[in-house]
Amino acid sequence: MLWRLALRNIWRNKRRTALTVSAMVVSSSLLILALGIFSGMLSDMLASATEQYFGHLVVSVTGYQDDRDFFDNFSPDPELLERIASNPGVRGISPRLRTFGLVSHGQSSNPGEILGVEPASERQVTRLQEKIVAGSYLADNPETGALIGRGLAERLGVNPGDELVFVTQAADGSIGNDLFTVRGIFSTGDSRHDNGLVLVGLSALQRLTVLPGRVHELAASLEDPMTAGATAEQLNRQLPEGLEATDWGQLLPEMQEAIAASDVSRLIIVSILYFATGLGILNTFFMSVMERTREFGILMALGMRPWRVRAMVLLETLAMGGVSLALGIALGLALSLYMATVGIDLSETITPITYAGGTIAPRLRVVMEAANFIVPSLLLLAVCLLAGFLPANRAAGLDPVAAIRED
Amino acid sequence: MHPLHRRTLQRLPASLALALVLFAPGFAAALELRELIRHVEQQYHGTSSHARTEMRVRTEHWQRSLEMEAWSLERDRFLVRILAPAKERGVATLKVDKEVWNYLPRVDRVIKVPPSMMGGAWMGSHITNDDLVKASHVDEDYTFTLLEESPEHYLIECLPKVNAAVVWGKIVYEILKPQLVPGTVTYFDEGMFAVREILFADVRTTGGRTLPMRMTVRPLDKPGEETVLQYQEITFDVPLTAAFFSLRTLKER
Numbered sequence: 057m058l059w060r061l062a063l064r065n066i067w068r069n070k071r072r073t074a075l076t077v078s079a080m081v082v083s084s085s086l087l088i089l090a091l092g093i094f095s096g097m098l099s100d101m102l103a104s105a106t107e108q109y110f111g112h113l114v115v116s117v118t119g120y121q122d123d124r125d126f127f128d129n130f131s132p133d134p135e136l137l138e139r140i141a142s143n144p145g146v147r148g149i150s151p152r153l154r155t156f157g158l159v160s161h162g163q164s165s166n167p168g169e170i171l172g173v174e175p176a177s178e179r180q181v182t183r184l185q186e187k188i189v190a191g192s193y194l195a196d197n198p199e200t201g202a203l204i205g206r207g208l209a210e211r212l213g214v215n216p217g218d219e220l221v222f223v224t225q226a227a228d229g230s231i232g233n234d235l236f237t238v239r240g241i242f243s244t245g246d247s248r249h250d251n252g253l254v255l256v257g258l259s260a261l262q263r264l265t266v267l268p269g270r271v272h273e274l275a276a277s278l279e280d281p282m283t284a285g286a287t288a289e290q291l292n293r294q295l296p297e298g299l300e301a302t303d304w305g306q307l308l309p310e311m312q313e314a315i316a317a318s319d320v321s322r323l324i325i326v327s328i329l330y331f332a333t334g335l336g337i338l339n340t341f342f343m344s345v346m347e348r349t350r351e352f353g354i355l356m357a358l359g360m361r362p363w364r365v366r367a368m369v370l371l372e373t374l375a376m377g378g379v380s381l382a383l384g385i386a387l388g389l390a391l392s393l394y395m396a397t398v399g400i401d402l403s404e405t406i407t408p409i410t411y412a413g414g415t416i417a418p419r420l421r422v423v424m425e426a427a428n429f430i431v432p433s434l435l436l437l438a439v440c441l442l443a444g445f446l447p448a449n450r451a452a453g454l455d456p457v458a459a460i461r462e463d
Numbered sequence: 464m465h466p467l468h469r470r471t472l473q474r475l476p477a478s479l480a481l482a483l484v485l486f487a488p489g490f491a492a493a494l495e496l497r498e499l500i501r502h503v504e505q506q507y508h509g510t511s512s513h514a515r516t517e518m519r520v521r522t523e524h525w526q527r528s529l530e531m532e533a534w535s536l537e538r539d540r541f542l543v544r545i546l547a548p549a550k551e552r553g554v555a556t557l558k559v560d561k562e563v564w565n566y567l568p569r570v571d572r573v574i575k576v577p578p579s580m581m582g583g584a585w586m587g588s589h590i591t592n593d594d595l596v597k598a599s600h601v602d603e604d605y606t607f608t609l610l611e612e613s614p615e616h617y618l619i620e621c622l623p624k625v626n627a628a629v630v631w632g633k634i635v636y637e638i639l640k641p642q643l644v645p646g647t648v649t650y651f652d653e654g655m656f657a658v659r660e661i662l663f664a665d666v667r668t669t670g671g672r673t674l675p676m677r678m679t680v681r682p683l684d685k686p687g688e689e690t691v692l693q694y695q696e697i698t699f700d701v702p703l704t705a706a707f708f709s710l711r712t713l714k715e716r
Contacts, residue, residue, distance in 0.1 A: 127524055160574050167579050221572050223565070229525040229587025230551055233567045 058364060062371035069344065073376065076340045080380030080436060081387060083333040087432045088388025091322055092395065092422035098318055099423045102281060103183075104415035105311055106304045108244045109253075111150065111181045111275030112284045113303040115140060115295065120272060121302050126155060127227070129270040130299065137274070139294055143287055145279045148180020151271040153261050157224025157232075159204075159254055161212040168208060170222055170254045172261025181277040184242050184255070191216030191240030198257035201239035207251035209241045216240060220254070226266040234264045245408030245415040319427075326432055330439045337443035341373060345447040352451050353459025366452035373444030377437050384436070385429060395422035496607035496619050503638060503645045504601050506674055509699035511536045519691045520588045527587060534701075540708040541595065545586070556585065556595070557713040563592050566713045573710055582630065589659070589680040589690040593630055604629050616640055642666060642673045657683050670698045 066073050106112050114121065115136075117128035132151050140149055152173050159168035175194040179185055184203065185193040194201050202220055204212075214220065218238050226232030236256055243250055262268050278284055284303035291301035305312040345352075352365055399421035409416045507514070511534075518529045529551065533543040544555040553568035563576040576583075581592045597604070604627035611618040621634040633651035638644070644666055650659040659682050663675035674697070680690040 158574060158577070158580060160572070163575070165574055165577055167577070221567070221570050221574060223567065223574055225584060225587060227524065229520060229522065229527045231554060231565070231567065231586065233570050233572075235570045235572075 058368050058371055062368050062375055065344070065348075065368075065372055066375060072340060072344065076337060077376055077380045077383070079333060079336050080377065080440075081384045083329055084381065084384030084432050084436050085387035085391060087326060087329055088385065088429055089391045089395065089422065090325065091428035091432070092388075092392040092424060093420050094318065094322065094325075095423040095425050095428060096395075096399075096421040097416050098315055100417045100419075100421070101415065102304070102311060102315065104244065104246060104417070105308050106281060107181075107183045107277070108187065108246065108415075109182060109249055110304055110307050112278040112281050113288045113291070113301055114273045114275050114307065115291065115299055115301050116273040118298055118300045121307060124154065124156075124272075126225075126265075126272075129153070129267055129272050131269050132271050132274055136296070136299075140274060140276060140291065143290060145283055145287060147277045147279055148177060150174065150177040150181040150275045151258060152178075152273050152275055153258055153265065153267065153270065154272045155224050155232075155261065155265055157222055159208065159212065160221045160223065161214045161218060164212050165221075166208060166211050166252075168222075168252050168254050170224070170256060170261060172256055172258040174258050178255070181275045184244070187242040187244050188240045189243045191238065193240055194255060194257065195239070198239070198260070200234070200236045200260055201257065202236035203240050203242055203255040204238055205250040205253045206241050206243040207247060208254070209238070211251070214238050222254070222256075222264065224265065226264065228266045230266070232264040232266065234260065236260070245417060322427070322431065326435055330432075330435055333436075334439040334443050337373070337440060338446065341369070341444055341447040342450075344372075345369060345451050348451075349454065349459050349462050352454050353456045353462070356454065356456040357460060362452040365454075366448040369448035369451050370441065370444050373440045373448075374437070377440030380440075381433055381436055385433060388429070388432075392422045392424060392428075395420060396424060496609060497602050499617070499638060499643065500605075500607060500619065500621065500636060501602035502643065503636065505538055506644070506672070507694075507697065508535045508538055509672070511701050511703045512697060512699050513701045513703075514697040515695045517693045517695060518586070518588060519693070520586075521690075522587075522589075522688045523685065525587065529586065534703060534707065536703050536705060536708060538600070540705060542708055542712060554586070555713050557708060557710065558595050559708055561596050563595060564710060564713060571714075573713060589682050589688065590692075597629060601634065603627075605634065610635070614640065616646060644673060644675050659683055665693075669694075669696075672699060 117130055119125075120128040137149060137151075140146060150173055152171055154172070155170050157168065157170060158165050159170070160166070173194075175198055176196045179193070188203075189206060190209075194203055204214065204220070209215070212220070216238050220236045220238060221233065222236060223231060223233045236254075258271070262270065278287060281304065285305050288301040288303035288306075295301060356362070356365065399419055401419050403418040406418045408418055514533045516531050516533060518531060520527050520529075528548075529545050530547040531543050531545055533541070535541045539558075539560050541558040542555065545551045545553065553566070555566040557564045557566070563581070564573050565576065566573050576592050581596065583592060584590070585592050585595060601621060605621035605623055608620045608622070609617060610620050617636075617638045617640070619636045619638065621636065623629045623631065623633075631650050632653040632655050635649045635651070637646040637648070639646045645661075645663045647663070648661045649657050650661075652658045659680065662679040662681065663677070664679070665677040666673060666675045668674075669676070674694070676694040676697075678692040680692070682688055
């Protein structure tokens, strides 16, 4: 009976109901979209930091990641590689050797970081192959091929096919030096890598630095980056003495904080938007309750208990909230799906921003996360009930005689 | 005559004026000290010089020994080429004024050392590229105070001038009497901690000059590490022109 009354009341003033419902639909669907874009930015940032360079977790000599001491290198035996690969969720492992030195072409030279990699393994850990703007990625057997960041390439004035000289201090104290040929130029949007990173074949760099068979780190990618902490912990129990596994959260503490902070920011955005929506709903229901003062008086004079009046008004708000929610989620899902597959490219108007060790790409793109739907939904219902509570109380507290006499 | 005076007078004519200035009482002290430092820093240069040296480097990570041939002209031009070991033969460094180039025979390229790399080790030793460029200008970049004078030595403190682009916070020279050769030079960082010392030894008279033939560089923060530069032969006033110190000469093997 209450339900029927509530629904009938909702349909009585169709325009008001439509306005209230549309306010709730628009606010919840836009909220779902905004949260999705927010997640998209964070995932871009995390991907830029991990999938362009670090990997999700890194195995290296204990302490190496703090100061990158050239002599903290080790020999990765096949058994160790297998042990890491056997961990569930590990997608790929890339052995790397790193050195800093002088990259030079013709008269110009620049300090740079040289990373020796096996291209086939590296491709499973980082996605630089998707960031090539000229030339191509390193061949599987790169010999003297080199991949160079766009900023550095511009500074040196090199194009694919040009030669590079790399000079550094080798492990025996001699001046390690060799010629490389630019195979490709990458652009990640992260200026530190674009302006200073060069990738070459692992064996070529081992020869140059007189470190045969040695590496500085084994970078691994995982199916789910969020499990990196747990996987690193597990690995640390299995690794031989002197080696440690470090996950991206430890490598990039700012990034981890940014992601942890995102849950709080999500709640703040939702609260602000719903506060405004909530006031709108409150207004609507107060109006509808005031208009029906006489009606409530009659209902109560006929013997309806105050709690049933209260329940009826609350049911009205809940019904409208439910309908709005269904429509809002549907619209939000549609918008999110569109933005997840198509997105909006802003690279014409803004440049990439580096923040917390990651790069926010100049695009709007949605990453779907369950929480982005659940949080707005639950909160919308809560706001509805809260906004319905005051008018319902008012209706329930009416004195039937006075209410009937009111005009 | 004072015995010290007599001995100094027997020294080279080039040092004569210097010695007179130094030992004449009541002379402008700062000027004397500057001349003394200048004399010490240029002891291996002369107007021009040609030397063969051996450099032995010992670090935590490597030990190496290089044989080198070096030429210099005044204080601003300097060329050194590695003769041995075979793997590094032909690697050469040219310094003209404040710039340094390296020649790498393996890739047959000349690389200019950029400002950001001037603090880097030279040939894997404890000598930096900055040392090659700046050591010869200590007399211009620092002010001098005599800390101590004894019958055996002078101790001179050098503090950088306000605007001098130098890497040290302080340098203390110990200069031994009577030959006026350096004994120990101690380098302090900006926090006035002693971080490096150079010990001079094996004083001999060669090519008409009295010189320490061995120079040992010790980084004080890395005990056990050192670079020893041993002069095997050095001749002065050899016929060299500025044109010799060119990139073309640098690339000759």
